[in-house]
Amino acid sequence: MATGIYKRSNVWWIRYTGIDGRQKRESSYSKDHKVALALFADRQKTISSGKEPEIKRIPNYTFGELAEKYKAWIEGRQNSAKTKGYIIGQLLLVFGDIQLKRFNTAMTDQLQTDLISKEYKPSSNNKVLNILKHMFNKAVEWEMVDEDILKRIRKVKPLRDDGKRLRYLSKEECQALVNACDSHLKPIAITALNTGMRRGEILGLKWDEHIDLRHGFILLNKTKNGERREIPINETLRTMLQGLTRRLDVSYVFHDPVTGNPYQDVKRSFKTALKKVKIQDFHFHDFRHTFASHLVMAGVDITTVSRLLGHKSLTMTLRYSHLAPAHMQKAVNILDNALNEKTISTKLAQFGG
Numbered sequence: 209m210a211t212g213i214y215k216r217s218n219v220w221w222i223r224y225t226g227i228d229g230r231q232k233r234e235s236s237y238s239k240d241h242k243v244a245l246a247l248f249a250d251r252q253k254t255i256s257s258g259k260e261p262e263i264k265r266i267p268n269y270t271f272g273e274l275a276e277k278y279k280a281w282i283e284g285r286q287n288s289a290k291t292k293g294y295i296i297g298q299l300l301l302v303f304g305d306i307q308l309k310r311f312n313t314a315m316t317d318q319l320q321t322d323l324i325s326k327e328y329k330p331s332s333n334n335k336v337l338n339i340l341k342h343m344f345n346k347a348v349e350w351e352m353v354d355e356d357i358l359k360r361i362r363k364v365k366p367l368r369d370d371g372k373r374l375r376y377l378s379k380e381e382c383q384a385l386v387n388a389c390d391s392h393l394k395p396i397a398i399t400a401l402n403t404g405m406r407r408g409e410i411l412g413l414k415w416d417e418h419i420d421l422r423h424g425f426i427l428l429n430k431t432k433n434g435e436r437r438e439i440p441i442n443e444t445l446r447t448m449l450q451g452l453t454r455r456l457d458v459s460y461v462f463h464d465p466v467t468g469n470p471y472q473d474v475k476r477s478f479k480t481a482l483k484k485v486k487i488q489d490f491h492f493h494d495f496r497h498t499f500a501s502h503l504v505m506a507g508v509d510i511t512t513v514s515r516l517l518g519h520k521s522l523t524m525t526l527r528y529s530h531l532a533p534a535h536m537q538k539a540v541n542i543l544d545n546a547l548n549e550k551t552i553s554t555k556l557a558q559f560g561g
Contacts, residue, residue, distance in 0.1 A: 213244050219356050220244030224251050227260050234263050237354030269352040271303040271311075277350065278343050288408070295339050308344070308353040316340065316364040330369040337366060374527060375494045376501040381487060388484040393477045395448050396462055400492070402445040404499030404517050407492050411471050413461040415454060421446065428518075437518045497528075504528045 212223045220236045222244055234251070236244035254261045275296050282289040302319065303311075319340070323333045344361050347353045377385065382401055389397050399410050409428060413419065418427055424446065426439040441449070452461065460470040478492055496517070503513050514525035 213241070213248055219354070222248040222251065224248065224255070227255060227258070232261070232263065235354070237266070237356065239356065239359070266309075266351060266354060268307045268309065269347075270305045270307055272300060272305055274308060274343055274347050274352055275300055277352075278346055281346065292339055295336055296343075299336070299340060308347060309357060311344070311353075311357050311361060313360045313363045316361045320364060320367070324367075330367040334366040334369065337364065374497055374501070375490055376498040377487070377490065377494070379502075381485070382498065384485040385481060385487060388481040390477050390481070392462070392465075392471070393474055393481060395452060396471075396474060397478075397481075397495070398448050399445060400495035401499060402442055403439050404496050405439065406496065407474075411462055411474075414459045415461055416459065419449065419461065421449065439516065500525070500528050501531050504531045 214221055214223065216235075218239055220238060220241055220243065221233060222236065223231060223233050226232050232251075234247070236247050238244065251261045279289075279293055279296055282292055286292070302322075303315075316337070320333060320337060323336060328336070341358075341361055344353065344358045348355050348358050386394060386397050386401070396410055399405065399413075400407070403410075403426060405426070405428075413426070417429075420427060421441065424441045426441060428437040428439065449461070455463075455468065458468045463470050474492070482488070482490060500513050500517055503516070504510070510522065510525050510529055513528065514522050517525060519525050
C-alpha cells in the first residue's frame with residue numbers, strides 16, 4: 209500500500225506535503241483503494257511540476273437543492289416526470305433541508321417503515337425507494353455528494369412483492385374490446401396492443417418526430433427510463449396509421465378533431481368500452497402485459513420481448529416466462545435431438561458403421 213493513503217470510516221483518504229511545506233489531507237470519496245491511489249499519484253505529479261494541487265470540496269447541498277435539480281433533469285427526458293414529481297414532493301415533506309451528506313441507512317430504513325405504516329403496497333413502497341436511490345445516484349454524478357452516501361442508501365433492500373399483477377386479455381377479448389372502442393379510442397387501443405407502449409408514450413406520439421412509416425419504426429427518444437427505443441410497426445399498425453386523417457396544422461397523431469389538442473387521457477371512453485364487452489379488472493397499462501404475454505406464448509424469446517418493452521433489466525421481463533411452456537419444451541427437444549444424434553453416431557462408430 210502506498211505511503212500517504214489511509215482509511216477513515218471505510219473511505220480512502222490521502223496525505224501529502226504541499227509546495228508550501230504543509231501537510232494536506234484529502235478524501236477520495238470512495239471505498240475503492242484504486243481511486244485513492246490514482247488521486248494520490250495525480251497530486252504528486254502536480255506538486256512535482258511546481259504547482260499547488262487544487263483540492264475540490266463538495267459543498268453542503270440539501271435534499272431540497274437535489275430535488276429541484278432532479279425534477280428539472282427528468283422534465284423532458286422521461287414521460288413519468290409528472291408522477292415522479294409528485295413522489296419527490298412527498299419526499300421533500302420528509303427530508304426538506306437535510307444536508308445530503310447526513311443521509312444514511314437508518315434514515316432510508318425509517319422512510320420504508322413509515323410507508324409501510326401508511327399501508328403503502330410493496331410495489332408503491334419500492335417505487336418511492338427507487339426514486340430516492342436514483343436521485344442520489346444522479347447526485348453522485350453531479351458531484352453533490354460522495355459515493356459513500358449512495359452506498360449507505362442502497363443497503364436498504366426493496367420489499368418483497370408477491371402480489372405483482374399480471375392481467376392480460378385473450379385473443380377474443382382483444383378483438384371484442386377494440387370493436388367496442390369509440391372512433392377516437394380504437395386507433396389508440398390498436399397501437400397499445402401492437403406495440404406494448406405506455407399510455408403516455410402513445411398519446412405523445414407526433415408524426416414527424418416519432419413515426420417512420422418508410423422504414424417501419426416508431427422512434428421514442430423520451431421514454432420512462434430516459435433511453436431511446438425503436439418499436440417495429442407491424443402490418444396491422446401500419447394499415448391503421450395510414451388510414452388516419454393527418455392534419456397539417458396538428459403534429460400529434462392522436463388529437464381532438466375539434467380543438468386539435470392531443471388527448472390528455474382516455475379513462476372515460478376506455479371504461480365505457482370495457483363495460484360494453486363486460487371485461488373486468490383491466491387497466492390501460494394491461495395492454496402492455498397483453499402485448500408481452502402473447503409474444504412469449506407465441507415463442508418469442510424473453511430478451512427480444514425485454515427490448516421491445518424497453519425494460520432496463522431482464523429481471524423485469526422474466527415475470528412473463530411462465531407463459532412459455534411450449535417454447536421451453538421446444539428447447540429441451542432440441543437438446544434431446546442433439547444428444548440422441550451423438551449417441552447414434554457413437555454406436556455406429558463402435559460397429560464400424
